[in-house]
Amino acid sequence: MTYEEFADARLGALLRYAVMLTGDPHQAQDLVQDTMVRAQLHWRRVARSDAPERYVRRMLTNQFVDWRRGSWARRVFLRGEPDDSVPASTDHAQSAVDRDQVWSWLSGLPRRQRAALVLRYYEDLPDAEIADVLGCAVGTVRSSISRALATLRAEHVEVC
Amino acid sequence: MIEHELRATFARHEELAPPAGPVRAAIDRAVHRRRRRRRVGTAGAALAAIAVALVGFTVVVPRPPESVRLGALPASPTPSGAVNLLLLGVDQAGANRRADSILLVHVPADRSRLYLVSIPRDLLMPRPGGGEADKLSWTFGRASGETGNLTAGYRATRQAVDRLTGVPVDAGAVLTYRATRTLTDSVGGVQVCLPEPVRSAHTGRRYPVGCQRLDGTEAVDLLRQRYGLRDGALDRDRNAARYAAGLLRQLREQGTATSPVRLSRLISEVAPTVTADTGDLSLAALSAVVASAGGADPLALALPVRARENPTGYGFEPDPVLAPSLLEALRADRMAGWVTAHPAQVTRLR
Numbered sequence: 001m002t003y004e005e006f007a008d009a010r011l012g013a014l015l016r017y018a019v020m021l022t023g024d025p026h027q028a029q030d031l032v033q034d035t036m037v038r039a040q041l042h043w044r045r046v047a048r049s050d051a052p053e054r055y056v057r058r059m060l061t062n063q064f065v066d067w068r069r070g071s072w073a074r075r076v077f078l079r080g081e082p083d084d085s086v087p088a089s090t091d092h093a094q095s096a097v098d099r100d101q102v103w104s105w106l107s108g109l110p111r112r113q114r115a116a117l118v119l120r121y122y123e124d125l126p127d128a129e130i131a132d133v134l135g136c137a138v139g140t141v142r143s144s145i146s147r148a149l150a151t152l153r154a155e156h157v158e159v160c
Numbered sequence: 161m162i163e164h165e166l167r168a169t170f171a172r173h174e175e176l177a178p179p180a181g182p183v184r185a186a187i188d189r190a191v192h193r194r195r196r197r198r199r200v201g202t203a204g205a206a207l208a209a210i211a212v213a214l215v216g217f218t219v220v221v222p223r224p225p226e227s228v229r230l231g232a233l234p235a236s237p238t239p240s241g242a243v244n245l246l247l248l249g250v251d252q253a254g255a256n257r258r259a260d261s262i263l264l265v266h267v268p269a270d271r272s273r274l275y276l277v278s279i280p281r282d283l284l285m286p287r288p289g290g291g292e293a294d295k296l297s298w299t300f301g302r303a304s305g306e307t308g309n310l311t312a313g314y315r316a317t318r319q320a321v322d323r324l325t326g327v328p329v330d331a332g333a334v335l336t337y338r339a340t341r342t343l344t345d346s347v348g349g350v351q352v353c354l355p356e357p358v359r360s361a362h363t364g365r366r367y368p369v370g371c372q373r374l375d376g377t378e379a380v381d382l383l384r385q386r387y388g389l390r391d392g393a394l395d396r397d398r399n400a401a402r403y404a405a406g407l408l409r410q411l412r413e414q415g416t417a418t419s420p421v422r423l424s425r426l427i428s429e430v431a432p433t434v435t436a437d438t439g440d441l442s443l444a445a446l447s448a449v450v451a452s453a454g455g456a457d458p459l460a461l462a463l464p465v466r467a468r469e470n471p472t473g474y475g476f477e478p479d480p481v482l483a484p485s486l487l488e489a490l491r492a493d494r495m496a497g498w499v500t501a502h503p504a505q506v507t508r509l510r
Contacts (some may be wrong), residue, residue, distance in 0.1 A: 004239055007184055007187075011180040011183065011184055012177070012180045015177040015178055015180060016174050016177040016184060018172070018177075019173060019176045019177045020170050020173065023173075024176075025176045025177065025178050028176075028177065028178065029178045029183055031184075032183060032187075033186055033190065036183075036187045037190045037191050037194060040187065040188075040191045041194060041195070042189060054387050100169075102162075102165050102169045103169050103173060104423065106169075117166060118170070121166045121167050121170060122167070122170040122171075123165060125320060149162055149163070152162050152166075153162050156162060
């Protein structure tokens with residue numbers, strides 16, 4: 001598979017995945033752009049792996065989780081944490097506000113936990129594959145997810 | 161319950177994703193910029209690494225390579241075995257550019273010293289597609305084409321050298337006249353010691369027997385000369401090795417290799433004129449390898465050849481006895497033994 005074919009087929013999906021991770025379209029674009037630049041510069045190595053898509057998703061996820069190390073992280077610092085710049089709207093119907101509260105609670109989670117949630121509930125990956133993407137054991141994936149869900153449930157209870 | 165809400169939340173926010181088209185274009189622009197920057201950056205660093213290695217000092221390359229973290233992959237480890245670099249000196253710009261000087265720099269695994277092995281450009285090579293053999297130096301021009309694409313020319317020559325010698329090339333660089341001129345002037349001239357006088361067929365300038373300091377223009381002029389030399393292009397290759405040895409001596413005497421400030425100035429002056437390829441090695445690994453091969457002066461020799469009749473004119477073929485044993489020694493990293501057994505093959509450098 002060439003880089004062009006890969007980008008034609010997968011770029012949209014990667015952008016959506018990055019939106020779910022970061023919660024912000026601009027940061028999602030930065031994250032995808034950074035990852036895809038590296039993927040293209042090293043395409044031979046990416047293409048040699050048995051599943052380029054999984055490989056790139058792992059690159060992107062690592063970049064997001066290891067935010068202190070990458071150039072992307074420096075931009076995050078400059079822009080502030082996700083959602084800071086988006087004021088909560090009061091014009092929405094109450095139900096919409098409730099629903100979007102789940103979205104804003106997500107930004108309070110540790111990055112690794114959020115990534116695990118996105119991989120399971122958005123990408124619908126089995127736990128073994130989530131473990132592969134995050135580079136940890138299946139048990140760790142499950143405990144991250146259950147801890148994340150517990151945090152969200154607690155927020156939920158507080159509000160209701 | 162919360163799981164269900166999560167799925168719904170994610171689905172609802174899909175529309176936040178930016179359109180792919182502009183992102184794609186931005187990626188391609190960034191890649192283009194990075195490739196250009198990387199080429200220049202690696203060229204300078206690789207050159208510095210080679211210079212440092214030849215001079216025999218361990219220094220930190222002042223402009224570290226761009227670290228490219230690729231997912232969870234480990235960085236390329238510092239190779240512990242022998243390393244081979246390919247340096248090509250090409251003639252002036254235009255169509256049918258030739259690689260007139262082809263130098264294989266061999267760094268043995270014990271890092272005891274460097275071996276500069278010239279590969280004669282007039283070696284006749286079987287064409288990949290069959291048909292009449294042609295010269296190794298032409299490989300460069302055929303691949304670089306009308307536009308003078310140095311990277312393509314380098315790649316094709318590297319493949320040809322690989323086929324010819326079986327010696328794996330790990331990294332390399334292309335030097336133009338301009339690069340050589342800039343490099344020479346940047347270090348304040350290079351002393352070259354000649355065993356025979358040379359008269360330039362291009363400028364009429366005379367270079368007497370003995371040691372002399374050459375500026376950039378003179379160095380390029382000398383390195384182009386083969387008419388009037390007893391062994392023609394083979395003697396030119398020997399002069400190129402003498403120039404390389406003189407350049408390294410100059411760097412050592414100036415302390416350029418030990419001064420990060422001087423080295424970085426040299427790199428910034430020379431880098432834009434050099435095209436380099438660091439292959440699968442990271443620059444850090446490459447620098448570490450060559451920097452550790454210090455100590456002794458480099459040893460220069462040439463792939464032994466003999467003349468061969470050829471319908472398209474004059475050319476060489478590898479010497480049937482000496483060439484295979486030299487190549488075997490290169491591949492097996494036993495150069496010290498080979499040089500001891502064949503002292504007559506070593507080029508006198510000063």
